[in-house]
Amino acid sequence: MSDRRVKRTRKRGLKTVLVYVLLIVACFFAVTPVVWTALCSVRPISELYLGKITLPRVLTFEYYKRVLDQTMFISYFLNSVKVAGLATIISTFIGATAGYSLSRFRVPGGHQYGVFLLLIQMFPPVLLVIPLFLLIKGFGLLNTHLGLICLYPTLTLPFTTWMLRGFFDTIPRQLEEAAMIDGATWLQSFLKIILPVSGPGIATVAIYSFLLAWNEFIFALVLVQTKALRTLPLGLAAYMEDFGIRWDLLLPSATMAALPMMIFFMFMQRFLVKGLTAGAVKG
Amino acid sequence: MGPAVMRKINITLLVLISCVLLAATTLSAAPSGKVNLRFWTTHIYGPELEQAMKELLDQWHRENPDIRVTYENIPGGDVQAKFMTAAKGDNLPDIVDGWSYQALQLAQMGKVLPLDDIYAEWSKSGVLADIVNESAYRKFYWKGHYWGIPWELDIRVIAYRKDLLEKKGLAVPTTWEDFEKAVLATHDPKNNIYGLTYAAGFFNFTGQIFVPFMVQAGGGILNKEGKLVFATDNFEANLKALKFMTSFATVHKVTPPGIGSYDWDDSCAIFLAGRAAFSIERGNVITRLLTERPDLAPKVGILPALKGPAARLAAGFCNPLFISADTKYPDEAKKFILWLTEKGRTMALFKARPGQMWPVRKSDYKDPFFKNNHLLNDVVKGVLPYIVDMAYPAPGVPEMGAIDGEKMFAAPVNDVITGSRTPEEALKAAHKNMQRVFDQSKATQAR
C-alpha cells in the first residue's frame, strides 16, 4: 500500500515538472515579443539595427521622457481605461442577464435571438463603419466617449451572452430548484447561488469585454474626432505614420500600455478560479 | 452579514462611479460664438511637427481671433476609412490636408469645393509661376475645375554612401548604366554590405518608387489624355523599367533577400545600419539619418535624378489642401488655406523634420536652411527640378486614388521579386486591375 503511494507521488512529481516545463515554454513564446519591445525601448534606436541579440549597453529613458513630455500618452491611457471600464460593466451586466435568461427561462424565440447575435459578428466590421457612423451621428454621440461606451457592449454581446449561457448551463439546476422550494425568488437564487459559482465565467467575459474595448481601433478611429478624446490604439497608431514607424515613440508607449495591464491581470486572475473555492458546487 | 454588506456597498460604489463618469462624458465644451474650423491633416505627425503646427496656429489665432482652427492628425494607415466615412456622413472637416488623390476622389463624390478663384488670383499675382513645377498643381485639375491647392511635396530619392563609392573610385552615377555598375561594384558581401536596398513588399511605397523608373524609361501608367496605357502603349517601356528595377534582386542578387516583404521602414533600417551602398528612399531618410545616425550622415549623399533610356526624371508627389463641401464657412476656410500657403509660412514645418515635407514654392528654397545641409542641397539641386507625379504625363485623374491605394502598381514589382509572376504577366495582371477601376468609374458616371 505505502509502496503504491510512493510510486504515485513520484509519478506526480514528474507530472508537476512536466507541467512547469511546458508552461515556461509557453510563457517564453507569449512574452518574448513584449519583453523584447520593452528592452528595445530603453536603448538607443540605432541599436535596433544590430542584427544580434545583446543586452543593452547603455540604458536610456530619453524616449520615455519624450513620450510623456511631448505626446498625450497619459490622457490616451486614461481615456482607454475609462471607455473600456464602463463598457465592461455594461457589457458584463447585459450579457449575464441575457445569458441567464437563455439558460434558465428558455423563452420562445430565445435561441433564435442567440443565433441572431452571432449574425452581428459575421458581417465584416469594415462595412458596418459607415452605417454606424451615421447612426451615432444621429444620436448626437459623435466625438464622445459615450458613443464608444454604448457601442462596445453591442460588439461584445455575442460572446458574453453565449459564454455565460454555456456557463450557467453547467451549473446544476437542482441547486436553484432547492432554493426556490425554500421560497427564494429567481433574483435571490441568481444572486446567491448562480453568481458566486460563476466567478470564472463572469471574470472571463469581463476580461474579454475590457480587452475588446481596449484594443478596438477602426470604430474609435471614425467616431473620435478630437485628439484629447483619443483612446490608446488611436494614440499608438499615430506613431505608425505614413512616413514610417516612429520606434522611438512606439516602443516606450507599447511598453507603458502593456505593463499596467499585466499588473492589473496579476490581481484579476484570482477571480478566474474563484469557483473552485466558492463551495456551493464543491462535492 | 459582513460579505453581503460589502457586496452591496461595492455594487453601489460601482454604480455611482459609472454615473459620475457617464455624466462627465456628456458634458462637452460650451460652443462659442466664434467661427470654428476643423482641419484634418494626414501629414502632421510626431511631437516635432505637432509643435511646429501648434505654433503656426497660435500665430493664426493672434492674427484672426474670430476664426478658431482646430486640427486633428488622422493616425495610421486607415486614413481612407476615416475620410470616406465622414464624407458619407456629411461630416468632413472644413479644411483637409489630404493624400495626393483624396481631393479628386472626394470631388468625384461631390464633396469638395472648387478653388478656381484662388487659381485665378494666383495666376495674376504670380504665385502660380512660383510653384516648383506645373504638374504639382495640374494634378488637382479635373472636369474643368481645380479641387485643391498644392502645399507640400513628398519626394522619392536614392541615397548613397559617398565613402563606399570613393573607395571603388567611382563617380556619382547619373544614368541607368552607371547606376547599375556602381551598385554591382559596391556590393560587398564579405563586409556585409548590399549594393542596393529598397522596399518591394505589397505596400504603397513600392509602387511609388517604381514610378521614377517607369517615367525614366519613357513609360508610365497614363498617357497625356489620362487614358490607361500601363500594359498597352507603354508596355515595352514599363517592362524595361520593371526588369531594370527588379534585376538587382532577381538577377544580380545584390539586395537583401527579404525585400519582397519590406515596407519603407524595413528597407531604410538596412541603410541606417550602414549595410547598403544605395537605397531608394523617401525624402524623410534625411531626418532619420540626422537624428538616428548623425555619424553616418556626412558620408551619405543623395543621387541626382537618374537618366533612363528616355528621360531624366524623378518622383515627387504634391499633396493638396482642400475645402470640403460640408463646410459652413467657405470664405473663412479659404482665408486660412491662403494664409497657410503664403510664402515662407510653413518653413517651420519643413525645418522640424528635414526632408519629410518639402515646400512647393521655388522662392522658399532660397532659405539658407536648404543650402546648409548637404543632403537637402543635393535634393534641391539634383532631384527637385525633375520631379513628376505618379500620373505623369496626365492631368488630374481621380482613379489614381484607387490605383495607388489598392497598390496596383506596387503589385508587379512585388510579384516579380517574389517570383510569382514573370514581368510580362505581372504588368498585364496589374493593367487588368487598373482597367477595372476605370470601367467602374465610367459606368457610374454614365448612368
Added chain:
Amino acid sequence: MMGRVRGIGTARKWFRKHRIGYLLILPSCLFVLGFIIIPLFEGISLSLTTEEFGGRGAVFAGAANYVSLFRSDAAFWQAMLRTLVWAIATVAIVYCTGLALSTLLNQDIRGRAIFRSLLLIPWVIPNIVVASIWRWMYHDQFGFINSALTGLGLISQPIQWLSDPTLAFISVIMVFVWKYTPFMTITLLAGMQSISHDYYEAAQIDGASSFQSFLYVTLPLLKPVSITSTLLLSIWAFNHFDILYVLTGGGPSKATTLLSIEIYNRAFFSLDIGYAAAMGCVMLLGLLGFAVLYLKSYAQTAA
C-alpha cells in the same frame, strides 16, 4: 436529464417565468436594437446598390453586384478560399494550444497566478502594435527570430519569414495564434473551473486515470464553452483585418490577402461600397450556414 419544472398550476408559473425571461433579455435587446440592427441591415441592403458619383450616392442596382461577383471575380473567390484555409488553420491551432494551456493552468501548482498573467500578455497589445512588432520580429536581417536562430547556430542563411508567399501565410497564422491563444486559454479555463469536482471524484472511484478523466469528463463537459468560443473565433478569423493589413499589406503577391482586405479596398479605395457589401453578404451567408450547422450539435448536447 435536466427537465423543466412542471408542477401543479403550471400555467401561471409558466407565464411568470416567461415574463422574467424576456425582462432579462431586454437590456441586451435594447443595445442591439439601438446600435446595431439598423447599421446591420443598412450594410446588407447596400449590397443591392451601386455608388453613383456626382452627389447622388447609392442607387438601387438589383442583383448586379452579385451577378458580377459570381460571374467574373476570380480575385474574390481566391481570397475566399484563402480565408477559408486561414480560418480553419488558425482556429484549429488556437483551440489546441488553448486547450493544452488551460489544462496546464488548471493543475494545482505553485505560481499559477504568474503563469496566468504572463500568458495573457499578447492579448493586451493592440493589434496595430502587434503587427508592427511582429514585422520587426520577422525582419530577415535584424529581426529577433532570425537573430536568435543565427546566434544559436541553428541557421546560416536568414529565413524569409514574410517574403516567401507560402512561408508568409504560415508566419501570419503564427501571429494570429500568438494574439488569440490567450483568449481561448482563459475561456476554456473558465469552462474547466465550472466543472463540478463530483464528476472527477466519481471518475477516480471508477479507477479512471487522469488522462481518461480528461477524455471522458473534461472534454464532454467543456463542449458548450468549446463550441461557443471556436464558433466566435472562426467568425473573427474570417473577418480579420488589422494585423494583416499592417504586417504584410496582403502580400507578398497577395498570398495573405483575405476577404476582409479585398472588401476594405473595394469599399474605401475604389469607393464601390455596394460591391464590397455584396462580398460581405456572400461571406455572411456562408458563415451563417456554417454556424447553424455547428450549433445543431450544441442543441444536441444541451438537450
